[in-house]
Amino acid sequence: MTKYVMWGSYCEGVLEKREPYRKAHLDGLAKQKADGVLVTIGPxxxxxxxxxxxxxxxxxxxxxxxxxxxxxxxxxxxxxEIKEWIQAF
Incomplete structure (x- = not known):
């Protein structure tokens, strides 16, 4: 499979604004990781x-x-934005 990198930006006041959605966000990322599609992600x-x-x-x-x-x-x-990534090492 092909590897892709994703760069994105957060809104102003992200730490407060993310709270209502954080559990669903993290649960979804955990599923993507378990499914083998997500390698890593973070701020x-x-x-x-x-x-x-x-x-x-x-x-x-x-x-x-x-x-x-x-x-x-x-x-x-x-x-x-998403870019196809060639992992050299």
Whole structure:
């Protein structure tokens, strides 16, 4: 399968605004990890950006995962981009 990286941005006041959606968000990520599609994901230390690595059939499959996440649906993630990634090491 192909690897993809996802970079995204968080909304202002993310720590407070994410609370109602955080459990559903984390549960969904845990399922993606168990299914083998999510390699890793997390925020930058300053909680302004999110970075993830996916292993999926297509970029469209990754976009579907991102756009069905409660953080995207509720404006916690405000933008994102996905790039196919070639892992050198």
């Amino acid at each position: 930058t230390k300053d909680v302004t950006k999110v970075f993830g690595i996916y292993e999926a059939e297509s970029e469209a499959a990754v976009r579907q995962l991102v756009e069905s996440d409660p953080f995207w649906e509720n404006g916690i993630w405000t933008e994102y």
